[in-house]
Amino acid sequence: MQQAEFVKESELFFRQWLRSPRSMGSIKPSSPVLARAIAEAVVWQPGRYVVELGGGTGAITQGLIERGIPRDRIVVVELDPELAAFLGRRLPGCVVVPGDATRLDRILADLGIDDVATVVSGLPMVRMPFDFQKAIVEQGLRALREPGTMLQYSYSPVPPVPARRLGIRAELVRYVLRNLPPATVWRYRRAA
Secondary structure (H helix, E strand, C coil): CCCCHHHHHHHHHHEEEHHCCHHHCCCCCCCHHHHHHHHHHHCCCCCCEEEECCCCCHHCCCHHHHCCCCHEEEEECCCHHHHHHHHHCCCCCCCEEECCCCHHHHHHHHCCCCCCCEEEEEEHHHHHCCHHHHHHHHHHHHEEEEEEEEEECCCCCCCCCCCHCCCCEEEEEECCCCCCCCEEEEEEECCC
């Protein structure tokens, strides 16, 4: 990324954070180190899709691309219209959808996508009411075809969602200390 692009990305991210701090997980975009950690945890095979919920300014998406996942197999769902427009310009070839993660089934049906290998969520789940957490996790898990996985990264030292209460299995995949703030990556699966 060029220096001017990085400045624009950082400014846009910070502006969005100032406007709505609860809807942003951090005050600044995720680091390339976090993006690589998430990309390494993604389950993907050729022909399948990876869906990212809450694309922000595209830092994690860039990590998926650098891992070798084709742009046309990455679907980014972003609720904020300004961020979605930015992602569309920054990530040509990726499927960028302005939309609500709690309606992922409808978004994917409209796109004709039914073979999702991984759902990556960067949504600030810790701060959300339980009903929203439940809707997002259920939508994410419902979108997956086996073998599939849902990943959630968080800047909180506590698990981002109450797995037992949701009836899912949660596994801490990685601590990423070289991110500001430090982050965790979690994997969610349906309970056996």
